[in-house]
Amino acid sequence: MSGQEHKQEASLNGIRGQLSGFGDLEDKSLTVPAGQVSLLYIKSVTDGQAISRNIIAPFYEMGNPAGYYSYIADYPGSEVVTEGPRAVELLLSGYACIGWQDKLCFFDVLRAEASSVKETVTESISQGPSDALGENLAVNLNLIRRRYQSAALKMEFTVIGNMSKTKAAILYDEDRVNPEVLAELKEKLDSLKLDILQAAGELEKYISSDKLRIFPKTIVTERPDRVVFNLAEGKVAILLDTTGYAIVLPSIFNDFFIAMDDKIQLPFVGRFLKLLRILGVAMTLWLPALYIAFTSYNPEIVRVQIALLIGGSRATVPYPSFVEVILMMIMMEFLTEASLRLPRAIGPTATTVGGLILGQAATAAGLIGNIMIILVSVVAISNFLVPLNMMSFSIRVLKYFFVIAAAFLGLIGVVICLVGFTLYLCSQRSFGQPYFKLFFLDTIGTSLKKKGGGQ
Known part of the structure; x- marks a missing residue:
């Protein structure tokens, strides 16, 4: 030898x-x-x-x-x-x-066990493309490239996880991206020390600057068209192998209320639908708290007929309104979680029947007022108006802060909680960008730029 x-x-x-x-x-x-x-x-x-x-x-x-x-x-x-x-x-x-x-x-000679391109599940729309990101990074990049055929779209690859060796692709338009955001992202990715990384939501948790945050500061989406739309806005996208979701950053509060078919609708219709979603969030946060405040602390604010109506519906309820609200909200959380965890074949039927039986039996037994059943149903429906689940989950948790504040201080507690909530949003940044920049400010800024360009 x-x-x-x-x-x-x-x-x-x-x-x-x-x-x-x-x-x-x-x-x-x-x-x-x-x-x-x-x-x-x-x-x-x-x-x-x-x-x-x-x-x-x-x-x-x-x-x-x-x-x-x-x-x-x-x-x-x-x-x-x-x-x-x-x-x-x-x-x-x-x-x-x-x-x-x-x-x-x-x-x-890697054997990639991945499913073909499927339809979206968590972000369904009435019009527009329905294909979703898959578990194969090469397929996902193909879906993005087909929609964004520009030489300015750059892709950088890295590996995350000492054991999982998860491949990740960083996508951005070099002509539109904010270099400071890109540099901050790369610095955070380089400093990560993980053994296993299997999901986009898991990575989102590690790259966010504020660990004790209430609201998400990056969008986790399964839609390639949403990724393309945000790339055109100068944002950065991260795609992971073996997961069918992408991370888009920086993301502000307003971004979580945009559905992709808003771009297809007439401008007036799209803004009206967006306003409905924001109104739904407000109802989710305030209705349970206002019910407690008007029932137990400040009944003189509402009309006499409404106060009597609420009092009559609660005549047989043996505990305070705070306990009634918490009990029904927790039951609704149980039904929501059960609908997500049960097999798809029986999940909707089981939770619907369970909700009807529980609501009817509790009302007939005098444990819950009729108005409370209506209120909880409205809150549950309005919470699902948010297009992105991460923000929807945050709103589900945040409403309990308003309920607790109303239970101790009545309407004053609701106002204090609202002011604190607004100040918290105004103080937040997503990769250096103001988190609570509202959509109408974008419109005003765009109009001023156009006028300045015309002059």
Whole structure:
């Protein structure tokens, strides 16, 4: 055996030693009269047909190990490696190792188990495209590129997770992106020290500057058209392999109330629908708290007929309005969570029937007032008007702060909570951008720019 062959065997033995105990490690020798090459790969992450077609068959057809190795090394996607840690990393990520003399070449034969492009599930719209991001990063990039055919769209790739080695792509329009936002994002990604990363929402939690926040500061979306729309607005998108969601940043409060079919509607209709969503959030936050305030503290503010109506409906209720509201809100949370966790075949039916039976039985038994049933139903419906689930979940939690404030201070507590809520939003930043910049300020700013440009 020559010195080169000894060196190659030592390199391969080092790799075999690091991968000892791998039951799915394949170690083969391909031999022809002119010589042989070694082949190592991990069966569970590689494509057996690709190995047979692109590695084994050409070797026996050529019959020349030197020429074969040159063919493999020059093949697009191949990588010649001399370092042991990098060699093991490539094997774990779906490469096959071809060893000849003292040289090791790694050939990409990754088997990507991913579903085809499916329709959106969490962000449905009435008009517009219905395809959703999938679990294959290459497919997702294809969906973005098809919609954003500009040379200014740049993609940078990185790997996150010491064990999961999750591939991530950073997308941005270099002509429109804010360089400070991009630099801050890259700095945060470089400083991440994670072992496992499997979901976009998990990454969103780590890159946000404020760990004790109430509201999301980045959008997690499954819609490629939303990603494209935000890229055109100068924002940055992060796509992860093995997950069907993308992260868009920076995102402000107003962005979470935009549905993608608003862009298809007439301008007046789109703004009206957006106003409905904001009104729905206000009702979700305020209605339970105002019910407590008007029932237990400030009944003189409402009309006499309404006060008597509320008092009559609560005549048989044995506990204060605060307990009644909390009880019904918790029951509604139970039904919402059950509808998400139950199998799809029985989930809607079970939760609908359960809600009707519980509501009717509680009212008949005198444990809950009729008006409370109506109020809780309105709150539940209005909370689902928000197009993005992350903001919807935040609103679900925030309404309990208003309820607690109303239980202790009545209407004054609701006002104090509202002022504090507004000040909190005004103080927040999303990657340096004001979080509570409202949509009508954008409209005014755009109009002023147009007038200035015209002059």
